[in-house]
Amino acid sequence: xxxxxxxxxxxxxxxxxxxxxxxxxxxxxxxxxxxxxxxxxxxxxxxxxxxxxxxxxxxxxxxxxxxxxxxxxxxxxxxxxxxxxxxxxxxxxxxxxxxxxxxxxxxxxxxxxxxxxxxxxxxxxxxxxxxxxxxxxxxxxxxxxxxxxxxxxxxxxxxxxxxxxxxxxxxxxxxxxxxxxxxxxxxxxxxxxxxxxxxxxxxxxxxxxxxxx
Amino acid sequence: xxxxxxxxxxxxxxxxxxxxxxxxxxxxxxxxxxxxxxxxxxxxxxxxxxxxxxxxxxxxxxxxxxxxxxxxxxxxxxxxxxxxxxxxxxx
Numbered sequence: 001x002x003x004x005x006x007x008x009x010x011x012x013x014x015x016x017x018x019x020x021x022x023x024x025x026x027x028x029x030x031x032x033x034x035x036x037x038x039x040x041x042x043x044x045x046x047x048x049x050x051x052x053x054x055x056x057x058x059x060x061x062x063x064x065x066x067x068x069x070x071x072x073x074x075x076x077x078x079x080x081x082x083x084x085x086x087x088x089x090x091x092x093x094x095x096x097x098x099x100x101x102x103x104x105x106x107x108x109x110x111x112x113x114x115x116x117x118x119x120x121x122x123x124x125x126x127x128x129x130x131x132x133x134x135x136x137x138x139x140x141x142x143x144x145x146x147x148x149x150x151x152x153x154x155x156x157x158x159x160x161x162x163x164x165x166x167x168x169x170x171x172x173x174x175x176x177x178x179x180x181x182x183x184x185x186x187x188x189x190x191x192x193x194x195x196x197x198x199x200x201x202x203x204x205x206x207x208x209x210x211x212x213x
Numbered sequence: 214x215x216x217x218x219x220x221x222x223x224x225x226x227x228x229x230x231x232x233x234x235x236x237x238x239x240x241x242x243x244x245x246x247x248x249x250x251x252x253x254x255x256x257x258x259x260x261x262x263x264x265x266x267x268x269x270x271x272x273x274x275x276x277x278x279x280x281x282x283x284x285x286x287x288x289x290x291x292x293x294x295x296x297x298x299x300x301x302x303x304x
Binding site for chain 2: 022023026027029030031032033034037038040041044045048063067070071074075077078080081082084085086091094189190193194196197200201203204205207208209211212213
């Protein structure tokens with residue numbers, strides 16, 4: 001049986017194929033930047049309108065979980081970057097171990113996030129479900145928590161997609177580390193790092209304001 | 214067991230990111246008034262730049278990749294610039 005051609009007819013080489021895949025991922029990331037960018041624009045507009053309420057609402061978020069989750073995501077990104085470096089037939093087990101570590105950290109992030117959500121439910125901080133806050137600041141605080149839940153839930157969804165992606169890539173790498181799978185791992189890694197970058201900004205906008213007052 | 218060691222730039226980037234996380238949390242508690250937000254966002258930008266340059270390997274890429282990666286930032290710039298113009302300039 002003739003071996004399947006390594007690249008489709010629109011490409012002149014497998015390198016051409018891999019470069020196209022990488023640029024395609026950057027185009028996708030650009031659309032994602034605008035998705036989160038729109039949310040962040042809304043945040044700035046309402047923070048400008050309700051500065052005191054945003055600072056007070058921000059103080060009600062759990063900075064310990066927030067900071068721990070940031071460290072967890074940064075470390076998972078480090079492991080994924082190492083996995084890309086370790087991708088080869090000889091070191092494929094190391095690569096899979098690194099990806100597994102990143103998956104575990106990704107799931108830990110989501111678990112901590114859900115603990116945070118349940119705490120906020122108990123503290124009446126979910127807009128629309130018996131929201132209870134300092135009466136003078138309640139309007140702005142509700143807007144803050146609407147942004148908080150929409151942005152972090154959207155981010156958590158991206159995390160779950162990323163975890164599934166990393167699991168598929170780990171399986172492929174374990175079975176057959178080919179140049180095609182190297183390109184796939186590289187694209188998947190770009191996505192994972194992007195989700196990390198989104199969190200870096202969400203952390204700065206959600207958890208840090210109002211701490212010094 | 215095949216020897217593989219994490220490349221030094223990746224380890225350095227990771228340590229720098231964790232250090233910056235510690236720094237930004239610490240500075241959030243120091244009263245700097247309006248500069249708290251500036252400091253938090255500046256450190257966020259620095260962290261994002263480290264992730265993009267080292268983890269996303271942009272430092273090894275050429276002009277073509279920069280254009281594709283920069284396109285998103287360019288459009289984000291237009292969105293935030295025009296979207297916030299009134300708030301940034303009104304006295």
